[in-house]
Amino acid sequence: MRVVSEEAPDKSTSINLLERIQAAFFFKDWSIPLYARRYYFCFGGITFFLFVIQAITGAILTIYYVPSVEKAYASVYYVHHYVNYGWLIRSIHYWSANLMIIFVLLHTLRVFITGSYKKPREFNWVIGVFLFGLVFGFSVTGSFLPWDQKSFWVTTVMFSFLKKIPMIGTFFYQIMIGDDVLGQTALTRFFSFHIMILPAIIVFFLALHFYIVRKQGISRPL
Numbered sequence: 001m002r003v004v005s006e007e008a009p010d011k012s013t014s015i016n017l018l019e020r021i022q023a024a025f026f027f028k029d030w031s032i033p034l035y036a037r038r039y040y041f042c043f044g045g046i047t048f049f050l051f052v053i054q055a056i057t058g059a060i061l062t063i064y065y066v067p068s069v070e071k072a073y074a075s076v077y078y079v080h081h082y083v084n085y086g087w088l089i090r091s092i093h094y095w096s097a098n099l100m101i102i103f104v105l106l107h108t109l110r111v112f113i114t115g116s117y118k119k120p121r122e123f124n125w126v127i128g129v130f131l132f133g134l135v136f137g138f139s140v141t142g143s144f145l146p147w148d149q150k151s152f153w154v155t156t157v158m159f160s161f162l163k164k165i166p167m168i169g170t171f172f173y174q175i176m177i178g179d180d181v182l183g184q185t186a187l188t189r190f191f192s193f194h195i196m197i198l199p200a201i202i203v204f205f206l207a208l209h210f211y212i213v214r215k216q217g218i219s220r221p222l
């Protein structure tokens with residue numbers, strides 16, 4: 001005879017709720033497999049953590065930053081030297097930007113070495129390539145914003161090379177610089193890309209990246 005429990009299954013626990021949400025999105029198990037509990041499987045997560053820090057500190061910096069060729073440098077100087085803890089917020093933004101580049105490189109290397117780009121994860125690798133480009137886009141547009149000698153000349157030299165790329169070079173230059181020399185048009189556009197256009201695009205690609213990781217699960221090492 002089959003023994004049926006008198007007790008109704010407890011549907012109120014958080015585990016049950018999680019399971020139901022999980023089932024609704026067709027995700028695999030929430031638990032992290034043993035083979036993925038190695039430090040080099042954390043590089044992607046660390047990159048994302050740094051991105052969140054960037055977003056928070058960047059939002060604070062926009063309270064004071066003025067995207068005008070007359071006032072940009074002075075506004076950055078003001079934040080750094082006169083605003084309470086302004087130097088700290090600016091330095092965290094600067095250092096986590098550098099760390100983000102290092103960790104996105106390490107993450108890409110990990111994915112490559114463990115062969116995680118192979119079927120069925122090719123599409124997520126392609127999304128990763130876009131993410132890679134976007135991270136560098138943040139770096140290029142952000143380093144121009146202080147409007148000091150370094151940012152001006154680094155960007156001038158970089159874009160004079162970019163202009164030489166056959167077919168797309170001049171078009172790209174026109175989109176970003178919009179003038180013969182770097183000036184107000186370029187500063188406005190770099191600012192807009194740095195704080196609005198690139199963040200909107202990267203959030204979309206990150207959501208897709210994470211959705212696919214959750215759906216497919218972490219790959220086994222080779």
Ligand code: HEM
Nearest residue numbers: 041044045047048108111116124125128129131132218219
């Ligand atoms: C903003 C940049 C990026 C963030 C925040 C990010 C984040 C993540 C996270 C959290 C994971 C889960 C596993 C792990 O952490 O290793 C992951 C997996 C993955 N990422 Fe990224 N990623 C980024 C860029 C890239 C790039 C540049 C590539 C390659 C060109 C890439 C390709 C992949 C692939 C193929 C997986 C699946 C790996 C597996 O299943 O083992 N990602 N990513």
